[in-house]
Amino acid sequence: MxxxxxxxxxxxxxxxxGKNFPNVxxxxxxxxxxxxxxxxxxxxxxxxxxxxxxxxxxxxxxELKSRNIIGDTFNKALEKSINENLNSVNxxxxxxxxxxxxxxxxxxxxxxxxxILRAAYCKTEELRRWxxxxxxxxxxFRLDKFMKEGDVRAFLxxxxxxxxxxxxxxxxxxxxxxxSIPAGGGSASSYSMVSSAEFSQTIYYKIPFVQALxxxxxxxxxxxxxxxxxxxxxxxxxxxxxxxxxxxxxxxxASLAFSQVTSDTSRISSLLNxxxxxxxxxxxxxxxxxxxxxxxxxxxxNVDSYASSMPLCMSRVHAGLKADHKLKHxxxxxxxxxxxxxxxxxxxxxxxxxxxxxxxxxxxxxTKNYSYNIRHMxxxxxxxxxxxxxxxxxxxxxxxxSSGENHGCPYRHYDDEHLSALLxxxxxxxxxxxxxxxxxxxxxxxxxxxxxxxxxTHPDAAxxxxxxxxxxxxxxxxx
Numbered sequence: 496m497x498x499x500x501x502x503x504x505x506x507x508x509x510x511x512x513g514k515n516f517p518n519v520x521x522x523x524x525x526x527x528x529x530x531x532x533x534x535x536x537x538x539x540x541x542x543x544x545x546x547x548x549x550x551x552x553x554x555x556x557x558e559l560k561s562r563n564i565i566g567d568t569f570n571k572a573l574e575k576s577i578n579e580n581l582n583s584v585n586x587x588x589x590x591x592x593x594x595x596x597x598x599x600x601x602x603x604x605x606x607x608x609x610x611i612l613r614a615a616y617c618k619t620e621e622l623r624r625w626x627x628x629x630x631x632x633x634x635x636f637r638l639d640k641f642m643k644e645g646d647v648r649a650f651l652x653x654x655x656x657x658x659x660x661x662x663x664x665x666x667x668x669x670x671x672x673x674x675s676i677p678a679g680g681g682s683a684s685s686y687s688m689v690s691s692a693e694f695s696q697t698i699y700y701k702i703p704f705v706q707a708l709x710x711x712x713x714x715x716x717x718x719x720x721x722x723x724x725x726x727x728x729x730x731x732x733x734x735x736x737x738x739x740x741x742x743x744x745x746x747x748x749a750s751l752a753f754s755q756v757t758s759d760t761s762r763i764s765s766l767l768n769x770x771x772x773x774x775x776x777x778x779x780x781x782x783x784x785x786x787x788x789x790x791x792x793x794x795x796x797n798v799d800s801y802a803s804s805m806p807l808c809m810s811r812v813h814a815g816l817k818a819d820h821k822l823k824h825x826x827x828x829x830x831x832x833x834x835x836x837x838x839x840x841x842x843x844x845x846x847x848x849x850x851x852x853x854x855x856x857x858x859x860x861x862t863k864n865y866s867y868n869i870r871h872m873x874x875x876x877x878x879x880x881x882x883x884x885x886x887x888x889x890x891x892x893x894x895x896x897s898s899g900e901n902h903g904c905p906y907r908h909y910d911d912e913h914l915s916a917l918l919x920x921x922x923x924x925x926x927x928x929x930x931x932x933x934x935x936x937x938x939x940x941x942x943x944x945x946x947x948x949x950x951x952t953h954p955d956a957a958x959x960x961x962x963x964x965x966x967x968x969x970x971x972x973x974x
Contacts, residue, residue, distance in 0.1 A: 549608035615770035795847035815901030836884035924951035
């Protein structure tokens with residue numbers, strides 16, 4: 496079973512079985528399946544440092560997802576986090592310039608941090624599910640980058656992944672079917688034929704189709720006689736699925752021995768038991784946009800100061816909260832998830848809403864009637880799913896607000912007179928700007944009206960390299 500242990504004389508990461516695995520200095524690969532627990536010495540400072548470095552990356556993945564960041568912006572942010580945490584190496588010997596030594600230290604940090612967090616997050620079903628979700632995402636992200644830059648056959652060989660390669664004769668006999676598989680990362684909806692020259696150079700594998708269900712569903716492979724025929728460029732989802740299965744099995748086994756391991760190794764038991772609650776710092780939505788280098792983390796005390804910078808759909812809910820000192824169900828969901836995506840933690844969210852709600856009710860009433868709903872949004876109650884903020888389409892097409900409710904999209908749910916009065920009251924742009932926004936609203940181009948509002952109130956945003964306006968008009972958190 497793969498767990499992390501510590502010896503009496505020196506702190507080391509070792510398999511419980513006692514087998515001797517290759518020293519990390521002999522590991523030259525940059526990506527791992529983590530099948531073999533490491534067997535090298537490390538001190539307690541390194542133990543905690545390595546674990547927190549990886550934890551920062553996994554929490555960064557969670558943060559980017561909750562903010563609905565996608566595409567190049569997501570990839571660059573995650574790549575930066577990986578480089579800052581896993582790919583940066585420190586040594587007591589000072590600056591290291593030898594590439595081989597740097598690679599060995601990176602491997603040591605990568606392997607050790609994975610197994611430490613695997614041990615720390617194996618103790619409950621909730622923690623296992625969180626770790627597996629984000630660790631598998633990290634693996635897939637790194638594997639995708641590796642496959643674009645390296646040789647997939649070398650990776651398969653290094654990690655003992657055995658797929659049946661399609662022979663040349665069979666490949667030729669199936670040519671018309673294999674050519675129908677979309678090229679590159681495309682799908683059936685973005686069809687692109689493989690050229691004859693590319694076909695001759697492409698290696699195909701045949702795999703039990705149950706191991707390629709993602710590709711089958713998106714028509715990115717050819718299926719015959721229970722086998723899925725897959726080009727090497729599309730092995731990403733299959734390899735990730737194998738990694739998930741292996742990780743799931745290992746964590747289940749580790750959970751059975753967690754209590755024994757931590758009781759036998761008291762020097763690290765507190766670290767493992769409290770790892771999931773460790774503070775790792777990091778930036779949130781607000782501080783990411785701060786150009787002067789200062790940290791302006793969103794918290795229960797400063798939400799009010801950011802209200803004027805929120806999109807209209809959220810600033811109106813905030814105004815309703817300040818006026819009524821409470822929000823109804825859909826308003827709490829819309830605004831609570833928006834603040835979560837903007838970086839407000841569960842603890843700060845509870846304090847923020849409690850501070851406002853208890854102006855018209857007791858603390859016990861708030862706890863009894865509303866705290867569960869807030870904890871549920873953060874995945875701490877019910878089925879423990881961590882919900883993501885609503886995008887513009889969900890708000891526009893969702894339940895319209897009735898009397899006493901503040902949720903919804905003002906461009907969709909306000910009448911012309913009400914919206915015009917609001918834009919004038921807020922002094923949004925010039926008279927022509929407000930007319931343009933109203934024209935877009937009348938034409939039912941609600942998201943374009945929101946985008947115009949943003950452009951009017953943030954005229955320099957599009958030209959600043961430090962600020963991305965991708966997604967404005969598509970998602971409130973992009974604002």
